[in-house]
Amino acid sequence: MSLSPTDIGFYISSPHGKMPERKGSQSAGFDIYSAERKTIYARNRDLFHTGVHAILPEGTYGRIAPRSSLAVNFGIDVGAGVVDSDYTGEILILLFNHSEHPVTINIGDRIAQLIVTFISNGMARPFSEAEWLDRQEKK
Numbered sequence: 001m002s003l004s005p006t007d008i009g010f011y012i013s014s015p016h017g018k019m020p021e022r023k024g025s026q027s028a029g030f031d032i033y034s035a036e037r038k039t040i041y042a043r044n045r046d047l048f049h050t051g052v053h054a055i056l057p058e059g060t061y062g063r064i065a066p067r068s069s070l071a072v073n074f075g076i077d078v079g080a081g082v083v084d085s086d087y088t089g090e091i092l093i094l095l096f097n098h099s100e101h102p103v104t105i106n107i108g109d110r111i112a113q114l115i116v117t118f119i120s121n122g123m124a125r126p127f128s129e130a131e132w133l134d135r136q137e138k139k
Contacts, residue, residue, distance in 0.1 A: 013052075014051025014090075029114055032050055032110070032112045039102050043099075045097065047093070048111060050091045052091045056085040057116075061116075063083075067112060078093060078094065080094045
């Protein structure tokens, strides 16, 4: 199967992995589901397997974003949130429990969102002091 330049492909590598999906036609992100059951203790963090690999278009990256309902209701936030378009490994989700109570995540729970964003792949180049000063004067 070939993808168009704007399609996002997903490979499910685990029996508990679930195909990411958008809940609505205007949803910014694809819901990502946990492929394992774990408890995150108060003021702690844990890494969750998803069983999902993404095939992202060139010139994009996937941003792993928190789910508002987990943040508001349980104090759960997401860390380490970049999936490069050339990354082929499983998407792992780092969750932080900022609450005073343990939170259990079950297999199939929505734990994050994958938001595909266009990027500039320009090269970094050094500026001389003269170029920098000239730029500052033009502001």
